Amino acid sequence: xxxxxxxxxxxxxxxxxxxxxxxxxxxxxxxxxxxxxxxxxxxxxxxxxxxxxxxxxxxxxxxxxxxxxxxxxxxxxxxxxxxxxxxxxxxxxxxxxxxxxxxxxxxxxxxxxxxxxxxxxxxxxxxxxxxxxxxxxxxxxxxxxxxxxxxxxxxxxxxxxxxxxxxxxxxxxxxxxxxxxxxxxxxxxxxxxxxxxxxxxxxxxxxxxxxxxxxxxxxxxxxxxxxxxxxxxxxxxxxxxxxxxxxxxxxx
Numbered sequence: 055x056x057x058x059x060x061x062x063x064x065x066x067x068x069x070x071x072x073x074x075x076x077x078x079x080x081x082x083x084x085x086x087x088x089x090x091x092x093x094x095x096x097x098x099x100x101x102x103x104x105x106x107x108x109x110x111x112x113x114x115x116x117x118x119x120x121x122x123x124x125x126x127x128x129x130x131x132x133x134x135x136x137x138x139x140x141x142x143x144x145x146x147x148x149x150x151x152x153x154x155x156x157x158x159x160x161x162x163x164x165x166x167x168x169x170x171x172x173x174x175x176x177x178x179x180x181x182x183x184x185x186x187x188x189x190x191x192x193x194x195x196x197x198x199x200x201x202x203x204x205x206x207x208x209x210x211x212x213x214x215x216x217x218x219x220x221x222x223x224x225x226x227x228x229x230x231x232x233x234x235x236x237x238x239x240x241x242x243x244x245x246x247x248x249x250x251x252x253x254x255x256x257x258x259x260x261x262x263x264x265x266x267x268x269x270x271x272x273x274x275x276x277x278x279x280x281x282x283x284x285x286x287x288x289x290x291x292x293x294x295x296x297x298x299x300x301x302x303x304x305x306x
Contacts, residue, residue, distance in 0.1 A: 066125050070103050070133065072256035074193045076163065077243045077298055081113050089187050089302065090115065094158035097181065099147045099174075100165025104130035104140070106191065110161070111137040118152065120145040148173035152181045163191045167224045171232055179305045190229060190301040193245055195294060201286035202295065208282060212275045213263040229301050238303035245296040251283050254292050 084090040094115060098107045101119030103126050110117050116139040121127040127142045134140045145151040147162070147169040160178055162169070178188060197206045209216055230238055249257060258264055258279060265271040283292060 066103060066129050068256045068260040069126070070129060072247075072249075072253055072260050073103075073105055073164075074245060074247050074294075074296055075105055076109050076191065076193065077245050078109070079243050080191070080241075080298065080300060081109060083241060083243075084189075084302075089189075090159065095156065096159045096161060097150065097152060097157045098161045098163065099150065099178075100162055100168060101130060101142070102126045102163075102165070104134045104142075106161055106163030107140060108134060108137075111140055115139070117141075118143055118157075120147070120150045120152070122146045148177055150177055150181055154180055155183050157181045158183055158186050160186070160188045161191065162189070164193065166190045166192075166229075171228070175232055175305065182305060185304065187302060187304055188233070190232075192299050193296040194299055195296055199295070201282070201292060204282055204286070205294070208275075208278055209258070209261075209264070212265060212271065212278070213261070214265070216261075216263045233301075233303040233305065236304045236306045238301050241300045241302065243298040243300070245298045247294045247296075249292050249294070250290055251280065251287075254283055254294075255279060257294070 081090065090113075092114070096110055096115050096117045098110070098117050098119045101107050101117075101121045102123070104119060107117045107119045107130065111134065119127070119130055119134075119140060119142045121130065121142060122145065124144075127144060130140075131142045134142075143151060147165070160182060166174075182188070195206075196202055226240075232238075247253075247257065255276065258275075259266065265275050286292060
């Protein structure tokens with residue numbers, strides 16, 4: 055199996071262009087709950103190209119983006135260069151290199167399922183301030199509409215290791231164990247993306263378990279995807295719906 059820290063090295067551009075962002079309502083909710091307050095220092099663990107970091111940076115927070123993948127980390131520095139309160143750091147969830155008890159809030163957007171959870175928990179406790187919060191966030195793609203069901207079947211058919219690597223494998227029991235003995239709260243937000251064919255293909259190829267454009271399986275994948283798009287498109291576009299799930303808690 056490919057090293058998790060290098061899985062996305064050849065998918066950076068598609069990742070930047072086509073991965074879903076997170077709803078601004080998430081920030082509003084966290085501020086209302088006093089989880090986020092002015093002047094706080096945030097650590098975005100597994101920050102990738104900076105998608106999750108940007109949401110918080112836009113609201114004026116200072117973010118340390120911890121990312122082991124060189125290509126993705128450098129892309130985040132490029133994309134977020136206009137935010138002086140952002141700093142990208144070569145580190146992992148298990149070894150962030152951050153100072154002890156320096157972080158107010160830890161974010162892991164679309165990344166927790168890649169962590170060694172026991173080692174990450176130890177490291178999170180080390181870098182968090184007293185009463186600091188941890189936010190584990192996923193954009194979970196819905197599979198309810200006829201298109202979404204067919205799209206899921208296409209991914210299962212063509213996606214190498216999809217079932218093994220699907221973040222849905224991280225169930226609530228795993229998350230509760232990570233936060234135990236503290237409580238964990240789940241809050242959900244609606245999210246969506248609207249794509250033309252090029253965007254839909256880019257979204258699909260941004261996933262590490264799908265064939266790349268250089269893969270011999272790519273032509274068969276594209277043929278099936280075009281057929282799917284032609285069948286379900288409306289005025290040249292397809293909508294993918296998500297539920298943004300945010301698990302929030304403290305580490306005792």
